[in-house]
Amino acid sequence: MKNIVILISGRGSNMQAIVEAAIPNIRIAAVLSNNENAAGLAWAAERSIATDSLNHKRFSSRLEFDQAMMEKIDAYQPDLVVLAGFMRILTPEFCRHYEGRLINIHPSLLPAFTGLHTHERAIEAGCRIAGCTIHFVTPELDCGPVIAQGAVPVFDDDTADTLAARVLKVEHQLFPQAVADFAAGRLKIIGNRVVRSPSAKLESQLLA
Template sequence: MKSIVILISGRGSNMESLLDAVASGAVPVRVAAVLSNRPDAKGLDIAAARDVPTRVIDHKQYASREAFDAAMVEAIDAFAPDLVVLAGFMRILTDGFVCHYEGRLMNIHPSLLPSFPGLHTHQRALEEGVRIHGCTVHFVTPALDHGPIIVQAAVPVLDGDDEDALAARVLAQEHRVYPLAVRWFAEGCLRLIGGRVAVDAEQGGESLLISPAVGAARPG
């Protein structure tokens, strides 16, 4: 069974959805540890309550981004994970860190990349008037919020949406696709070919684009 280390900075709702999927047997991995750069991250308590080892590497204690990332690498590698999963880890990673985990560092971003990289994705989607929004699971590369895409989920932008309503609809899909992507990795379904991700259809089965019906997305 493959093992993963999850990195968080806050409550870690995507971490919690992964822990739920692992506990149910839907994702066949062992969560070796949860690490955070913030000692007050609420997700640490959630992980500890499930008997998952936790570690804090406080970025404020390091003089440079490189020194912090080196400490993170040392802490992560102590658990020898097959995959490192970013779940709301709010730090820009150095090229050295990313290259160290090339092909085994996964992230989820709350937009349909390459649209709206960076922060405030839901606000920007509303301002641009897009009709389709969503989330993307991808392998991490040195370019911010770029990298080979594994799976995406699209949701409609409804009349009357505000940032919170749209964010909640996207988050529900994040909790679907992140465990799916980790499962595919654990089961050996993912292959990187020329900067693109190929998914073994016979093993993976599910679509690479999850698109809920508009009617199902309406409140009430």
């Protein structure tokens, strides 16, 4: 049984997708947030999942907050830490502490459009394809080894909101499978490369 700790900042729709996938041999040990009013905390608590929050605004530095959050996370002895809409830039100390067991989902086809406002930027750039990327987290923002990507078309009449909704559907399919593959030992990071076993189920894909 693998312990999974999920970090969120808002409604946590990807967290919900992972919980509802009922992945074999994993235990959602806790859902933590930097926002005590995050809607996802209430959703998790209603399902008897341990929850906690830590307001980053109460700390004098990013590192001080990260160290306090690491203490909360480590209390659950996680095999994997999942960033599911955790809207914080993490310090190198945090990333190294969970090296090889920290994954994130980003709403673009990395390395394109790191950072924020990805959908607006994709539309403004005239992209015909957009999507999401699941990757291991390293100290360099949004640059960790790619686990999988899911792509969707960009239509002429798309807005940032309509494109975001289409990409989110793909996120909800790929993220639970990434967690399942990790928990089953079907993927791991070696150096700067993700290695999959022949039995890995997760594949990058194009979905309309």
